[in-house]
Amino acid sequence: MKTESLFYIFLNASLINNFVLAAFLGICPFIGVSKKLETASRMGMAVTFVMLVSSVCAYGVHLALVAINAPYLQLISYIVIIASAVQLVEMFIKKFSPALFQALGIFLPLITTNCAILGLALFQTAKQYDFVQSLVYALGAGVGFALAIILMAGLREELELSEMSDVVKGTAIVLMIAGILSISFMGFAGLGG
Amino acid sequence: MTTQEETATPLPPRSEPPSDMDTFIKGLWRDNPVFVQVLGMCPVLAVTNTVINSVVMGLATTFVLLMSSIFVSLFRKVIPKQVRIASFILIIATFVTMADYVIQAVSLEVHQSLGAFISLIVVNCLILGRAEAFSSKNTVGKSMLDAVGMGVGFTFSLLCLGVVREVLGNGTFAGISVFGPSFEPWVVMILPGGAFFVLGAWLLLFNWMRERKKQQEEVFA
Structure with missing residues (x-):
């Protein structure tokens, strides 16, 4: 596990095992927020950002839990740190970019219940990635999510114009x-061996 | 005159005190969490490649739903409004951890094939949705009925997908061969893409049925 190159980790998370299309994580926003290209790309950005933040936090918490030998607290502590990370990101964006905050609107708090974030934290623990690997993994997952939701939004905008039965x-x-x-x-499955 | 009667008759389920039976039944069909409300899609798509996985996932979710709605309902007057979501999630996470360890103890094989999705019950929007929309406003008894109804409805929809995917994709039903050895499995059904197709097809079917019922009602009216 430790020998995986960083590039492979990125490729794996973003394309080969795309979080949305292969691992079924984050389906709710994928279906709910993919009506418009603009909101979809913003959602993708927000999720990527929260993923990076919560990945760092989850790495720290995992170390702490191993130190006190309490693995059964993993799930509870992860969900709490994700909720607080989202809250933090929300306050941060509100302060530094009110325009972006307006644009993201209700989606920001909803990211808390996005299973892709919790899934990411659980997977990186299960795969025993070190700090840099976790960060790259989170970036890959975020890019993969953004890619999927933007593709979907593009297709749905086309779909609006086409004729079909009710x-x-x-x-x-x-x-x-x-x-x-x-x-x-x-088709990406063959990449990277 | 008739219009008034028509608006009055379908109302009872939604008006003030819905009967206990109705609280229970609505999760099964009219407000089915998967097919009608489209909630909790991640596990629906991810773990329904076999019948066994679908059943275990459905039962685990029902258990978490039931227990968390009991506790949310018990504490609904104690929990301050501002921190209610965080408290609900803590309650839910506790029971998910329990379910996770129980499944691991009972069958390691099933636990491995479900993978992270047992832990991910925490972020199943169905559970938080019921806690917020129903248990935090109703008595313990009613919340339990609602939770069981929703849980059974959820399990039912998982089974709908699981049966189609396992029978077509593997030629088996809960591990028992259905078509005999000459059957060529539809590999796509087991793959991620197949999950989307099967769920899409079920939604199409239900849409079509609803549309047809509406048309029939219009004809009779």
Whole structure:
């Protein structure tokens, strides 16, 4: 595990095992917030940012939990630090970029319940990544999420213009498209061996 | 005159005191968490590649849902409004940790195939959604009914996907061969893409049924 190169970790998290399309993490925002290209790309940015912050925090907390020998507290402490990280990011953005804060709106607090974030923290612990590896992994996962949601939003904007029957409209067709996207992402499986 | 009657009759489920039966039933069909509310999609797509996994996931989620709604409902007058979400998540995380350790003790194999998704029940929006929308406002008894109804509805939808995916993708039902050895499995069903397709197809089916019912009602009206 320790020998994986940083580039491979990045590639693995962003394309080969894309968080949304291969590991099914963060499906709720993927479907809920992918109506417009603009909001989707902002959501992607916000998630990437929170992922980086919470990855660092999770790494620290994991060390502390190992030190006091209390692995059963892992889940509870992770969710608490993610919630506080989101809160922190929210305050930070509000202070330094009110325009971005306005644009992200309700999505910011919702990131707390985005399973991709908690999944990331759990996976990096399970894979025993060191600090730099965790950071690269978080960046890869964030980029992968942003890529998937932006692709989806682009497709859905096209979809708005096309004609189809009422029955198909809504979540059903979005899921079908996601399926096709997911299969095309499997083409990356050969990358990196 | 008839319009008034029509608006009056479908109201009872939504008006002040819904019957206990209705609280229970609505999670199964009318407000089905997966097919109607589209909540908690991650586990629905991720772990439904076999029937066994679907059942275990459904039961674990139901357990967490039930226990957390009991506790949220018990403490609803004590928890200050400002920190309610954080408190709900703490309660939920406690029970998820319990479920995680129990499943690990009962069957290591299932625990490994479900992977991180047991821990991820914490961030299943269905559970937090019920805590916020129902248990924090209703009595313990009603919350329990609601939780069981939602849990059974969730398990039912997981099974809908799990059965289709395992039977078509593997030719087996809960490990038992269905079509015999000559069956060529549809590998795509087991792959991530298949999960999206099957769920999309179920949603299409339910949309179509709802649309048809609406049209029939219009014809009769």
